[in-house]
Amino acid sequence: MSRTITIEPVTRIEGHARITLQLGEAGEVEDAKFHLTQFRGFEKFCEGRPYREMPALTARTCGICPVSHVLASNKACDHLLSVSIPPTGEKLRRIINLAQLTQSHALSFFHLSSPDLLLGWDSDPVSRNIFGVMRQDPALAKDGIRLRQIGQTIIETLGGKKIHPTWVVPGGVSEPLVQEKRDAMLKLIPEGLDIAKRTYTFFKTLVPKFKDEAEHFGNQPTMFLSLVSPKGHLEHYDGLIRIKDAQGRIVEDMVPPHEYERLIGEAVEDFSYMKFPYYKPHGYPHGIYRVGPLARLNNVDACGTPYADVALAEFHMLQESGPIASSFHYHYARLVEIIYALEMMDRLLKDPTILDARVRARARSNRSEGIGVSEAPRGILMHHYKIDDEGLINWVNLIIATGHNNLAMNQSIRQVADAYVDGNNLREGMLNRVEAVIRCFDPCLSCASHAFGEMPLAIELRAADGRILDTLRRG
């Protein structure tokens, strides 16, 4: 008799989601789906608003990565203004973006994923959370909280507040950096870098223990899409689109982000509120690709900062050849990126022009269409607006980083479920692994994080006629 297992809500991710596993007659997994269950409607309700409101409006998509939306949105507005922003303005934007990358990656690794990695997939769900980590390894938990605080403090120092800062504006940033603030931020970097290096070194010792998970957690051949700098280096703020295939061959390179529609199509499915972007030339659903830290590191030739480049070389050694395929290694890539972010912030803050007062270009809208693309912590983020002659928005398209990974996440769930879920002998740890593969992608389901580990989780096995055959509860 065929049955369905529902995991709802998926915990320790940002947002609301559900997973369903369809079991066949013999209890084997026949199908797996990842459902985004929350509806937001940003693309619709932004219509009619002045384009200058868009950075603040779209930032409300998220409480974890609002800076990413602020940046992509402001870049779309820069495009509408048709201006080149002053170099110092751009550098300051880069710093706030890297600060967010640091805090967001720290949240993902320490607060959301380390309970699985440290305490084990099958450990008691009551303590499988950051508090459990605090008990087991207080130094690591403290490091995680401090690292996130450093990122948040830099965002606050630059933007005026930790969440939803409005300092970045169309044309640049609203205020130049003053020396006291620069010095205060520079003081934080060495401590952050120490934590990042320490954690990276520790995680390297953990990786061999998770050989099995690395093999089954979204270990699949897909393409990788990200921005790279014109030199092919790691790039989070600007850059050009590069796509590599599963064998590591460059399929598309140095594509201006404004041409994204040539590369990316968007499909919808009736079981999720999340779009299914795909690589157009390969069609849907074959045009599957991944974005985010794993894709970025797979795509670049170098990071461009000393310690991160060493870590990048070690990252590539996780596999004999080709791009790193396992989604489990998103965790690894995230730690490499934290190191890069801190090193790069240090470099930018020490730049002799960083205190320059010219940080904003002023103009009116000079185009009717603007596209802004940047790398959010979770992957490439696209904001595309059309405005009327009076500067009011009449069309919006947003492709959120997590959306790009949608096809890959669905495929990964299937792979993990195939490997671990036995419908005839259901155990909580099995289903935690199904959730954990989603955590590898660190999906930002468009809202702030939930109370990790304390959320009730109900898994029901239903017969084809809807009868509940078995139930497993958590929390």
Add this chain to the structure above:
Amino acid sequence: MPLPANRPNVRVVTLQIDGQDLSAREDETIIEVCREHGIPIPSLCYLDGLSIWGACRLCLVEVTGQGRLLAACSTRVTEGMQIQTNTETLQRYRRTIVELLFAERNHVCSVCVSNGHCELQFMAQMCGVDHVRVPHRQVSYPVDSSHEMFRVDHDRCILCTRCVRVCDEIEGAHTWDVMGRGSDCQVITDMAEPWGDSDTCTSCGKCVQVCPTGALVKQGTSVGEMVKDQHFLPILARRRHIL
């Protein structure tokens, strides 16, 4: 109306505000006396230099012997008057009034260009409005962005009519007026034409400066950047009255 120049033979009256013995000129209103003596009294439609409108009702005060609440902006002081400006009843009414203003249109502070510099927002903080207890009307209002320099967002308008009065009384253009009745009221430019098409607007920007919220703003401002300056108004009002 613009305040008159010093008139001779104006009597001085004595009165009590919140138990404080005060004296004032008999041609002064309660709100003027309160402001002179640093007694906080909320208001949104009242603005020194413009005629009295008495629409927002936030400046309501209790006057001993009166069976009803009186608007401090439109009530002149009298001899022996005993006034209470901050009783529990008044606090309750004021909070409700501010909540109704928020519920009437779509005021979304977090994305508003006036965020942090908005009189309505300040009033909400002052009156302890941490949430709105009445259902929002959720009516959609268009943004008129047709003017080269300014923009009107009716979602943020509280119908205080400061724009109407400053345009008529100080600038003398009378571009702004009010159209419709009840909850359908709306400020309009000329004969409800787009602002950018107005023949009468001199683009002086006074309406933008006196607007207490993010309803009338400068083009090109981003969130929180619209800071208004109203210091010009009483000076201009007095100078024009003298002339």
